[in-house]
Amino acid sequence: MAIDGSKIIHAVMEGSRIRESKGIIPLFGVYLSLFSVHYYNRLSFDFERKLGPARRAEAASLLVKAAQECGYATFQGIRNSWEWGEIVEPMIDRKEDQIRGFVAVAVAFGWGDLKIQELVPEEFLGIRVDDSYEARGHIAHYGIAETGKCYMLSGVAGAFMDLLYGEDYPDGPFTFRAEEPHCRAKGDDYCEFAVRRS
Numbered sequence: 001m002a003i004d005g006s007k008i009i010h011a012v013m014e015g016s017r018i019r020e021s022k023g024i025i026p027l028f029g030v031y032l033s034l035f036s037v038h039y040y041n042r043l044s045f046d047f048e049r050k051l052g053p054a055r056r057a058e059a060a061s062l063l064v065k066a067a068q069e070c071g072y073a074t075f076q077g078i079r080n081s082w083e084w085g086e087i088v089e090p091m092i093d094r095k096e097d098q099i100r101g102f103v104a105v106a107v108a109f110g111w112g113d114l115k116i117q118e119l120v121p122e123e124f125l126g127i128r129v130d131d132s133y134e135a136r137g138h139i140a141h142y143g144i145a146e147t148g149k150c151y152m153l154s155g156v157a158g159a160f161m162d163l164l165y166g167e168d169y170p171d172g173p174f175t176f177r178a179e180e181p182h183c184r185a186k187g188d189d190y191c192e193f194a195v196r197r198s
């Protein structure tokens with residue numbers, strides 16, 4: 001059975017009605033919250049600016065690594081959750097379907113319209129996103145960029161491959177690394193993430 005993303009989106013919509021007193025949403029084995037993308041973008045892009053042009057690459061690398069480490073732990077929690085076992089697991093036929101499940105959960109969380117373009121087991125993952133909030137936010141508040149700006153999505157794409165083909169959790173992070181050859185923040189039509197072994 002193929003992964004049915006709409007089933008996962010419905011489960012997230014249904015489940016996200018339950019909030020703790022502080023607004024935390026306990027779902028898929030992790031703690032979620034509604035978060036302003038503008039605020040998150042400002043944290044990332046202002047951090048990058050504060051470090052200055054000479055340290056831009058270092059800032060970008062730190063932001064991607066933070067997202068990758070977070071994505072690694074978050075999706076490990078998700079794939080071990082009760083909801084995953086009930087909703088996603090029955091749709092998984094082979095190992096690679098897990099990544100299709102991860103992508104469907106990320107879409108349901110509102111992280112972007114991620115689409116898998118290519119998946120070569122053990123080696124390569126290609127993901128395309130037409131409407132990244134990072135690219136959109138960068139253009140709106142900082143203008144057109146010279147390099148890819150979707151640090152969160154880059155890190156998360158790397159984490160998906162780490163979880164499948166890296167060492168067993170928790171020893172697998174940064175086995176893979178994502179590059180973003182195309183980004184809407186640079187004026188491209190879409191963002192593209194190419195994940196390979198690092």
Ligand SMILES: [Zn+2]
Nearest residue numbers: 135150183191
């Ligand atoms: Zn982008």
